[in-house]
Amino acid sequence: MDATLYAYTAYVTFSVGLTVWVGRTLHKNGRAFLIDVFAAREDLADSVNHLLVVGFYLINFGYMSLALKLAHRVAGATEAFEAVSHKVGLMLVVLGLMHFFNLYVFSRIRRHKRLQRAPRPVPPDAMLPATE
């Protein structure tokens, strides 16, 4: 095995580990949020949560695969380290962006549901007997 192959192995290991970690964090902490949004319908919340995490994994693993190839072969350990660091750094930035995008989606869903459930904001000026 040459240095380039070592670099690839290290990159894949790091990236898979990081993606799984972020994915699990989202899955675990997004749940409470979604249960609130779906008015305590846990089955629905779990389902949406799962679908979101699957999308997250698909995009991240897809990006990881596409970004794997190094532009040139690395000669020694130092170069391999630099190359891996660069690739992992890109991966982290993409994960960060995806993470914030997910939070944005969660908060959008939540805001919309809250609006839908909001009661009339002002008290009536008078009351008539109900017509219906």
Added chain:
Amino acid sequence: MEPDDLELTVWFDGDCGLCTRVARWLDRQPKFVPVRCIAAQRADEHGCPIDAGALLDKVTVTASDGAVYRGNNAWITVLWALRDYRAWSLRFARPGWRPLAENLFAVVTGLAKMTKQK
């Protein structure tokens, strides 16, 4: 929680051009809660217990559960019924936004008086 069958009725001045346009605009808006617009001049025909004079004096909204909203509260309640404007309704109802909302509605009311035909 609001009743599921809640409906709002807006009593507007049928002799005022702007009011009629606003009523038509309201009819087209996507809604959370059904809204009917009826000219205050025809309030009797629709069995409204408030007399037309009082309805013409200030914009009035009646809800099917008997609540009556007048003036600023009427505006805010109508906006609350609209899908695209509920966020604005909740904002206008907050104490900090109230003065701005009142000024805004006063301007609209002033314009409405100018477009009155009688």
